Amino acid sequence: MRVVIAGAGSPAGNATASALRERGHEVIEIGPDECDLRDFAAVQALAERLGHVDGVIHLVGGWRGGGGLAGQSDEDWDWLQTMIVGTLRNTTRAFLDAIASSPAGRFAIVSQTGVAKPTAGNANYLAAKAAAETWLLAVGHALKDTPGRVHIERVMALYSDTDVEQNPDKDFSRQTHVTELGQRLANLFDPAE
Numbered sequence: 590m591r592v593v594i595a596g597a598g599s600p601a602g603n604a605t606a607s608a609l610r611e612r613g614h615e616v617i618e619i620g621p622d623e624c625d626l627r628d629f630a631a632v633q634a635l636a637e638r639l640g641h642v643d644g645v646i647h648l649v650g651g652w653r654g655g656g657g658l659a660g661q662s663d664e665d666w667d668w669l670q671t672m673i674v675g676t677l678r679n680t681t682r683a684f685l686d687a688i689a690s691s692p693a694g695r696f697a698i699v700s701q702t703g704v705a706k707p708t709a710g711n712a713n714y715l716a717a718k719a720a721a722e723t724w725l726l727a728v729g730h731a732l733k734d735t736p737g738r739v740h741i742e743r744v745m746a747l748y749s750d751t752d753v754e755q756n757p758d759k760d761f762s763r764q765t766h767v768t769e770l771g772q773r774l775a776n777l778f779d780p781a782e
Contacts, residue, residue, distance in 0.1 A: 592614050608774065623635075647697065701715065745765070
């Protein structure tokens with residue numbers, strides 16, 4: 590299968606690409622140098638150029654927040670809604686037909702467990718994540734009469750081997766290692782899923 594990773598190059602993107610390749614899938618890694626996912630016309634052109642794909646895993650985003658509700662700045666909000674929601678809107682609209690026509694078509698995002706119980710210090714971030722989840726569920730509705738499906742993978746936080754090396758005394762037990770996340774996302778493209 591051909592799977593696009595939007596937001597490639599991060600530890601999560603690299604781990605997901607590795608997990609997919611280990612299972613024999615073709616991985617198309619899209620980072621900022623390959624396409625500006627904030628630009629819908631650019632994403633449309635990318636989708637046309639790539640043609641048939643079976644999956645899009647959206648890993649674009651990042652965290653900004655802290656400082657309680659008063660610390661939720663407009664600058665952070667603009668960045669979060671653009672990177673988390675805007676790029677997701679663009680990729681799902683551009684690749685919708687490809688996913689709808691694939692017998693195993695999948696759109697997937699990674700969200701945060703805090704969406705279910707938001708805090709003031711994470712209000713901007715979690716509002717953007719909740720919007721992304723809602724958007725993806727609406728994409729699922731658009732795919733309801735096709736083989737295409739959507740998937741939301743919620744984690745509390747992600748960590749990598751580098752994080753462990755840099756913070757040897759930190760407790761990562763409640764977080765998800767990027768390798769585990771990559772395996773979970775790769776599972777979406779197994780025949781039994």
